Amino acid sequence: MPDRTAIQSLILESVQMLAEDFELEALKAPSPETALYGVDGSLDSMALVNLIADIEEALAEKFDASIALADEKAMSAKNSPYRNVASLTDAVIERMPS
Amino acid sequence: MKTIVITGTRKGIGKEMAKHYLAEGWQVVGCSRGEGSIEHAHYQHFSLDVSDEDAVIAMARKIKASHGKVEALLNNAGIASMNHALLTPASTVNRILQTNVVGTFLFCREMSKLMRRTNNGRIVNFTTVAHPLNLEGEAIYAASKAAVESLTRILARELAELKITVNAIGPTPIETDLIRGVPQAKMDALLARQALNRMGEVRDVINAVDFYLREESDFITGQVLYLGGIN
Numbered sequence: 001m002p003d004r005t006a007i008q009s010l011i012l013e014s015v016q017m018l019a020e021d022f023e024l025e026a027l028k029a030p031s032p033e034t035a036l037y038g039v040d041g042s043l044d045s046m047a048l049v050n051l052i053a054d055i056e057e058a059l060a061e062k063f064d065a066s067i068a069l070a071d072e073k074a075m076s077a078k079n080s081p082y083r084n085v086a087s088l089t090d091a092v093i094e095r096m097p098s
Numbered sequence: 099m100k101t102i103v104i105t106g107t108r109k110g111i112g113k114e115m116a117k118h119y120l121a122e123g124w125q126v127v128g129c130s131r132g133e134g135s136i137e138h139a140h141y142q143h144f145s146l147d148v149s150d151e152d153a154v155i156a157m158a159r160k161i162k163a164s165h166g167k168v169e170a171l172l173n174n175a176g177i178a179s180m181n182h183a184l185l186t187p188a189s190t191v192n193r194i195l196q197t198n199v200v201g202t203f204l205f206c207r208e209m210s211k212l213m214r215r216t217n218n219g220r221i222v223n224f225t226t227v228a229h230p231l232n233l234e235g236e237a238i239y240a241a242s243k244a245a246v247e248s249l250t251r252i253l254a255r256e257l258a259e260l261k262i263t264v265n266a267i268g269p270t271p272i273e274t275d276l277i278r279g280v281p282q283a284k285m286d287a288l289l290a291r292q293a294l295n296r297m298g299e300v301r302d303v304i305n306a307v308d309f310y311l312r313e314e315s316d317f318i319t320g321q322v323l324y325l326g327g328i329n
Contacts, residue, residue: 046259053211060159068155070207 001096002063008032008089010062014054015085022047032086038077041084045075048082059092067095099140101125101165102311103209105148105201106175108135110274114300115172115307116141127161127168130175148175148201158208168212170220170311173202173246178226178239180280191238198242199249206253210262219262222310223250227268227328231291235284243268247322254320263319267306270298270326293327302326 012030019027026042027034035041037048052069059065069091073079081091102119106112107128116126116136125140134143142164146153161168177197179190202223213219225243228236247266254264270292271277271285289295302325309315 049260050214053214056211057162060162066152066156066159068151068208 001098004089004093006063007092007096008085010058011055011085011088011092014051014058018047018051018054022050030085032089033084035084036082036088038080038083048074052082055088055092059096063096065096067092067097069095099123099125100169101127101161101167102170102172103127103129103161103168103205104172104174105129105205107143108132111269111272111300111303112172112174115174115304118304124170125165127165129157147197148205149196151204154201154204154208158212162212165212167216168209169216169218171205171209171213171222172307173205173221173223175201176224176243178236178277180235180239182235183237186238194238194242195245198239199245202246203249206249206264210253210257210260213262214260217261218313218316219257219260220311220315221253221257221262221264222307223247223264223266225250225266225268225322225324227270227288227292227324227326229268230324230328231288233288250322251320258319261316263310263316265310265319266322267303267310268322268324268328269303270324270328272298272300272303291328296326298325 015027015030024042037043043051056067056069059067071081074082082088102124104112104116104126107116108130113135116128120126120138120140127142128134128136129144129146131147133145144157146157175197177194179194206221223246225247226240228240229243233240250264250266257264271288306323306325
């Protein structure tokens with residue numbers, strides 16, 4: 001399994017590409033602390049859906065990992081695992097096959 | 099070439115639709131629990147249970163790698179069970195809901211991700227006239243398809259921004275395995291409730307699917323079309 005740094009880099013790259021597509025200034029230079037969704041986040045639900053689908057595709061292409069980032073708390077403003085880059089990284093690591 | 103995913107292609111309507119779209123020049127990706135029964139250069143088959151989340155995700159990833167994107171999905175796979183509600187075991191209820199509702203949902207979810215860059219995606223779900231007709235003996239089957247109709251209407255809204263239309267077709271009885279074992283008297287009574295009192299044919303279903311798939315149908319979404327004059 002790829003390490004945390006590799007996964008986080010893939011996520012940062014996906015966020016950056018999405019920021020270009022959706023013209024989201026706040027996400028054009030993301031860091032692990034960058035808020036994505038919910039409180040202080042810049043993504044609306046459609047942008048979040050696109051980001052998650054982009055990350056799933058990138059994980060499959062780069063690491064041959066077939067995972068879905070569907071989550072019961074995905075749309076929670078406070079507790080979404082997708083609230084920032086670091087929590088999204090945790091969510092991916094949790095789902096990666098060992 | 100455009101790619102269409104059709105579930106339940108080993109036999110019946112699913113197989114006929116796969117053959118039709120192959121003849122129309124589409125690349126067809128099909129699936130069924132068992133081995134595929136179509137040999138064609140542009141046909142790819144996956145053997146899986148449509149309600150197996152991991153298997154559906156893996157199928158979507160393989161389609162992404164081999165085809166890049168998907169233009170259309172026909173959620174045809176489905177199972178029925180005719181029985182009195184008081185004699186229906188919970189295992190049958192779970193089995194029908196898993197295939198008809200969970201399976202339809204999973205394919206909508208995963209294939210939508212492959213349609214989002216086409217800006218013209220099409221999803222067609224399959225319901226049944228057993229739902230509007232409130233057919234006795236079909237409580238669970240009809241209830242599962244009522245769920246598919248609700249899913250269709252809500253996904254039509256959720257996926258609108260991705261330029262994916264989501265509609266459904268409700269065929270009347272057609273000579274397939276799904277209605278094998280239904281007594282003739284019951285079938286005659288059912289046909290009598292249709293405005294057009296004949297058995298449905300595969301061509302009737304394909305005609306309705308073709309309508310939904312047309313590029314010009316991009317303003318038609320969240321609709322349920324019953325065949326035979328049922329409403």
